[in-house]
Amino acid sequence: MGAIFRREVLSYFTSPIGYIFLAAFYASSAVIFSVNSLEYGTTQLDSVFLQLMIILIVLIPILTMRTISEEKKNKTDQCLLTSPVSLFGIVAGKFLAAFLIYALGVAITLVYAVVVSAFAAPDWTVIFGNVVGLVLLGAAFIAVGIFCSSFTENQIVSAVVSFIALTMLYLFTTIGNLIPIEFISNIFSKLSFLERYYGFTYGLFDLSNVLFFISATVVFLFLSVRVMERRRWA
């Protein structure tokens, strides 16, 4: 797992993808920050964090599109799968590497908080809650992206499918509201990533939301392992 993690981190920076992801994340978050916080002259960053979710829907697929599909295409998965490493070790190594790059991106939000604090004292606990929420949301999104990448050899297909999947997860609340049956509509809103993330942006630190995102991450990583396992048995 360690070897795969190190190689993945290295490859994010030997290929342009790591730089593109970070540059795009920094640029778009900076725009959102200046429009929503600096222009309005407010120290509240919750609307910034809420809009960052949409940025993630676009950028996470770029970060994860090559994770497994490129291995399949270049047949390097033969090297990984015939080495004494478990499938979960492989997937976890890839996840942690993508997560590290993502964390480097999220770190920029702390800079915004410091900028804001130059004007007036912000509510640090709310900002801390927001960052934790964003990190957890990103982790779950990355797991979804890796899961989508495990289906195909084509990076573009992988990126498009993860984009659609993340958009669907984002729209769960809306879909739920459209369904007249209350029971089903409830299920949708409980599974809605947006709803869960809302809590964090208001500064509510709800343990069930934390657990929700962690479980979603684990579930999708587990499903990726199953997809890889299944292909061996095909």
Place this chain on the structure above:
Amino acid sequence: MIEVQNLSKHYGDKKAVDNISFKAEDGEILGFLGPNGAGKSTTMNILTGYISCTEGKALIDGIDILENPIKAKSKIGYLPEQPPLYLDMTVKEYLNFVYDLKKCKLPKNSHLKDICNLVKIDHVYNRIIKNLSKGYKQRVGLAQALVGNPNVLILDEPTVGLDPNQIIEIRSLIKKLGKNHTVILSSHILSEVQAVCDKIVVINEGKIVADDTEDNLSKALDNEHRILARIDGNKDKVIECIKAIKDVESCSADAMREENVWEYRIEAKQGADIRRKLFTAMAENGFYILELKSSELSLEDIFLKLTMGESVLINNKKESEN
């Protein structure tokens, strides 16, 4: 040691590998011979745990690859058909990665250096793999298989893409490795397998056609007594003349190569050398031998020979008599 017991792999209705069994002892080089699509790579992928089998068992040093994959895989070095290289890494980064991936315990720098010297890639050690030629990529792939000094080496067509000099080098390297490793190598080149391997398993359409434990296969492959000659002279008279030579079993004219020059396929009795007699006979009758060589068996010939045995020989005889 590698042991394969009643191994089958089905893709839907297609049987890629159909109930095969064979065994390679320690310090033995086993050649896996077959035409393209015979199931060689599939078998190797099963042996290395890359894909699963539908039925049967594959044991590496007595460990079942499906039951205890991590332990079994740690004993295997595998060079797949297409070397699994990360093109954006340097050779050094890549081998270091493989070293870490295999959780190797040997002293890192000296071990990797030894391997690079062995497969002669030390002078490209710091180059990016993408920029290497096919032959060098193949060697990096071989180096990757050797990392960790595994007991068992599984090499899928290891000499593909190499130039003739490199082929000879790699073959002698494999022979050297075969002294203290169990090696399985696949090939569709007969002479390669003959040159390198102690034991040959021939596979066709997923089935084992011949498992050569003793000399039965090498006898079948022995071709000293089969001659291909290009002779200038009247076809019927030449054939008549050749058939008159002692020990000649059959003779047929294949094709006209030049005006009045035909290529003849001559088969003598097992072990008989008729080249000198052929020369004198032709000289006495005023025919000119323009070319003389022992005929090489193609894979197809071997399959025919092995699968149909005597009947083919009889058929050939009838044809040549007509």
